[in-house]
Amino acid sequence: MTKPIVWTIAGSDSGGGAGIQADLHTIQALGGHGCSVISAITAQNSVSVSMVEPVLMQAFTSQLVSLATDMQAGAIKIGLLPGGLRAEVLARYLKEYRRQWQPYVVLDPVAIASTGQAMAEANLLPAIKQHLLPEVDLITPNAVELEALSGIVPDSPANVRAGAAALREMGAGAVLVKGGHLDWTGDQAIDFYSDGEREIWLASPRLETRHGHGTGCTLSSAIATAVAQDYPIEDALVLAKAYVNQGLKGAEAIGAGAGPVAHLGWPTELADFPAVVMPGTALAAQLGINGPSTRGEFAPMDTLQLGLYPVVTTIAWLERLLEQGVRTLQLRIKDKTDAEVEEDIQAAVELGKRYQARLFINDYWRLAIKHGAYGVHLGQEDIEVADLEAIRAAGLKLGLSTHGYYEMLRARELKPSYLALGHIFPTKTKDMPSRPQGLERLHRYVALMEAEFPLVAIGGISKDRVPLVAQTGVGSIALVTAITEAPDPDAAIRELLELVEG
Ligand SMILES: Cc1ncc(COP(=O)(O)OP(=O)(O)O)c(N)n1
Ligand SMILES: Cc1ncsc1CCOP(=O)(O)O
Ligand SMILES: [Mg+2]
Numbered sequence: 210m211t212k213p214i215v216w217t218i219a220g221s222d223s224g225g226g227a228g229i230q231a232d233l234h235t236i237q238a239l240g241g242h243g244c245s246v247i248s249a250i251t252a253q254n255s256v257s258v259s260m261v262e263p264v265l266m267q268a269f270t271s272q273l274v275s276l277a278t279d280m281q282a283g284a285i286k287i288g289l290l291p292g293g294l295r296a297e298v299l300a301r302y303l304k305e306y307r308r309q310w311q312p313y314v315v316l317d318p319v320a321i322a323s324t325g326q327a328m329a330e331a332n333l334l335p336a337i338k339q340h341l342l343p344e345v346d347l348i349t350p351n352a353v354e355l356e357a358l359s360g361i362v363p364d365s366p367a368n369v370r371a372g373a374a375a376l377r378e379m380g381a382g383a384v385l386v387k388g389g390h391l392d393w394t395g396d397q398a399i400d401f402y403s404d405g406e407r408e409i410w411l412a413s414p415r416l417e418t419r420h421g422h423g424t425g426c427t428l429s430s431a432i433a434t435a436v437a438q439d440y441p442i443e444d445a446l447v448l449a450k451a452y453v454n455q456g457l458k459g460a461e462a463i464g465a466g467a468g469p470v471a472h473l474g475w476p477t478e479l480a481d482f483p484a485v486v487m488p489g490t491a492l493a494a495q496l497g498i499n500g501p502s503t504r505g506e507f508a509p510m511d512t513l514q515l516g517l518y519p520v521v522t523t524i525a526w527l528e529r530l531l532e533q534g535v536r537t538l539q540l541r542i543k544d545k546t547d548a549e550v551e552e553d554i555q556a557a558v559e560l561g562k563r564y565q566a567r568l569f570i571n572d573y574w575r576l577a578i579k580h581g582a583y584g585v586h587l588g589q590e591d592i593e594v595a596d597l598e599a600i601r602a603a604g605l606k607l608g609l610s611t612h613g614y615y616e617m618l619r620a621r622e623l624k625p626s627y628l629a630l631g632h633i634f635p636t637k638t639k640d641m642p643s644r645p646q647g648l649e650r651l652h653r654y655v656a657l658m659e660a661e662f663p664l665v666a667i668g669g670i671s672k673d674r675v676p677l678v679a680q681t682g683v684g685s686i687a688l689v690t691a692i693t694e695a696p697d698p699d700a701a702i703r704e705l706l707e708l709v710e711g
Contacts, residue, residue, distance in 0.1 A: 212242040213437035214280050216312075217430060218273075218299065219288030219319075220249040220261065220328070222423070226469030231423035232286060234472040235430035239452065241437055243430075244280055246272040249291040251328070255422060255464030258326045263291035266298065273302050281306075283437030284313040286430045287345075291329050293336030300340035307344060313436045316345045316381075317429035318354045334358060343380030347442070349429045350376070352390035363391060366401075366496045373403045385432075385446065389424065397492065400483070402446055409443060409615075410496055411483035413454055420460035420468030427470045428453050439644060443615035450483045451476035479657055485619040503597045506624040507607040508584075513663045515567065515627065515685035517709040519692050519702070520667070524556050526693070531564040533702045537685060539586055541571035551576055558582045569608055578603045584626060589616055597623065608665070612643040613650075617658060625662065629687065630654050632668020633678060638689045645669065652681045659684070672701060675708045685709075 215236045222228035229245050236243035248269060252260035263269075276282070285303070290296045306312055318337055320329050334357055342348065350372075352363050359375035361368050363386060373384035383404035388394055398416070402409040431449035436442060455478065459471035476482065486492050489502020519530050520539040530538055540557040542550050554570055558580045561568025569584040570577040574595050577585045584606030587595055592609070600607055606626035611617045620628055632641050633651055645668065646654075655664055659682060666678050667687035672695075678686055686709050695701035 212240060213283045213434070213439075214244060215241040215430070215434050215437050216244045216246060216276060216282040216285045217288065217433075218246040218248060218285065218290075219426065220251050220291070221247050223250075223252050224254045224422075224464065224469075226255065226463070226467075227423035227426045228288060231426040231469065231472075232288065232430040235427045235452070236434045238472045238474050239431055239434040239438075239448075240475070241434040244276050244282065246276065248295055249289055251289075255462075255466035255468060257466075258328065261289075261291055261328055263295065266295070269295060270298065270302070273299075277302075277306065281310050282312045284315065284433035286433040287314065287316045287341075288426055288429065289319040289328055290333060290337075293330060293332030296333060296336035297340045300336075300344050303341075303344035313433065314345050314347070315429045315433045315436075316341060316348045317425050318348060318350050318358060319425065320354060320357060338379050342376065345380070346382040347385060347432065348376055348381045348383075349385045349387060349425065349432070351387045351425060355386055364393060369401050370403065370408070373401060377403070377405055383442070387425065387428065389421075399486070399492075399496070400446070400450065402443075404442075409446065410486035410493075410498065411447060411450055412486050412492060413450060413481075413483045416454065416457045418457055418460055420462060420470075421457055422467040422469045424453055424457070424470050427456060427472075441613060441615070441643070444613040447482055447485075447614045447618055448476065451478075451481040454481040454483075475653070477653070477656060479661070482614070482618055482657070485615070485622055487619070487622040500593070501597065503601050503623055505601065507601050507626045508604055510567070510606060510626050510663045513659070513684050514710075515663050515665060517702075517706050518665055518667075518685045518687040520571070520687050520689050521693060524553055524560065527557055527560055527568070529698070530692075530702060531560060531566055533699065534706060535566070535702065536564070537567040537569075539569040539571055539687070541586075541689075543572070547573065547576055554582070555580045567606070569606070574600055574605075577605060584608060586610070586629070589620075592619075592623070610667075612641075613646070614654070617654060621658075621661065627663040627665055627685070628658060629665040629667050630683070631666065631687075633666050634669025634671075634674065636669040636689075639668075641668070648677055648681060651678070651683065655682045672705060672708070675705065679709060 217232035220228045233243040355372040359372040361372040363369040386401040388399040397412045431452045432445045435445035456470035462468040488500035515537045518537045554576045569586045574585045586608040588610045608627045609620045609625045665685040666683045
């Protein structure tokens with residue numbers, strides 16, 4: 210894949226820690242090609258900002274025109290704008306870009322430097338509210354910026370929500386309130402995302418460092434770069450927070466004041482990724498997050514390497530697989546009533562016990578509990594509605610489907626027995642709302658999570674692709690049509706067992 214183009218429209222920081230310089234470092238480190246539209250030249254070092262000089266309007270717009278004619282961006286990050294006029298003009302250009310090629314637009318509303326100095330004319334904030342917000346997919350204010358734009362002091366979870374709602378009412382598609390300056394969140398730095406339909410709270414331990422120059426620029430550029438690579442926004446948010454956490458841990462003094470966030474490449478340490486705040490925790494109670502919760506871990510698997518994992522629709526298939534020596538498998542019947550499937554589920558549970566197999570029941574968790582199944586496999590949408598605590602309390606194993614970084618981190622909080630990662634390749638077995646993950650992402654997910662859970666790759670994995678998938682280190686490969694549509698299924702099962710468990 211060629212590098213996705215990301216524009217940064219921002220000010221130059223002569224000290225190299227923030228602004229255009231931080232943005233380009235970030236975009237490069239995360240695999241994008243950065244283009245820059247310089248809005249202002251600042252003279253600053255690690256201690257103070259001594260000058261902010263807007264570039265001439267013609268120079269500003271010429272950069273936009275030049276890039277738009279040849280290097281259209283998948284995502285645009287906007288940082289410092291020196292005054293209201295440039296915000297108003299930029300809004301007109303963005304409206305046109307959004308009509309022509311729909312870039313994802315992230316606005317980091319820089320108004321005050323971390324050193325305390327005002328960076329822009331007083332007419333900037335009114336122009337952002339009136340003109341720019343309707344052209345923006347995501348705005349990423351810190352506490353000070355949220356208050357300046359919404360008039361609401363984010364001194365409680367309710368007021369963070371209210372401030373974010375106010376910005377959405379002004380036209381922003383979504384809001385990420387950065388928690389770095391929210392002192393009531395104690396030792397956790399908690400970010401709040403809302404797009405009007407869903408709310409996400411992301412928590413990371415607060416990092417004690419004075420070297421955080423360029424944090425906001427880096428976060429918004431990282432989000433833009435991830436979105437330009439087709440990551441859904443919730444994955445972009447957690448990846449960007451991990452990138453910043455990693456950079457804060459690696460930050461050093463350069464100059465006498467606050468040193469810059471370090472730019473250390475793709476985040477790979479689970480400890481750098483935020484936790485998704487889930488119901489049932491003390492933090493959730495503080496944040497007013499309600500909902501069903503579980504009280505501990507699900508029964509652990511006997512191994513991290515679950516091996517070949519066929520997913521089939523009938524008892525006859527289960528028998529055939531068990532006879533061939535398959536020991537991890539799933540009964541997946543769709544769109545029937547409990548009464549229609551109960552007999553099959555009971556038979557499947559008995560078969561699984563007879564062969565001492567790891568036999569999972571897909572979806573029908575009530576019947577799985579009733580008949581004492583080995584385990585249940587559930588999807589993301591089930592997390593909200595299934596009685597997970599009843600499954601846990603009954604001692605059943607729980608497998609959860611995930612489709613990227615955010616869902617993996619969310620599932621992690623539930624402490625399931627395994628995580629499924631999909632879909633890896635296009636599949637005709639199931640309509641998928643998400644895009645195929647591909648091998649590169651699977652590699653990254655495995656490296657991140659393999660010590661925590663058994664992992665299962667699923668989706669479009671043909672026999673030919675099995676060796677490539679196995680090379681990612683994933684401990685299990687789930688398949689439907691590679692077995693059920695094989696010309697000689699018994700031969701295919703033997704070959705697949707050899708390839709996966711060899
Ligand atoms: C091993 C494994 N992984 C993923 C799935 C998909 O489960 P889900 O997302 O609930 O979708 P349906 O299978 O119910 O359509 C699975 N069944 N098994
Ligand atoms: C159930 C399911 N969940 C994600 S992809 C998939 C279907 C996998 O089937 P196939 O192996 O035939 O692509
Ligand atoms: Mg399901």
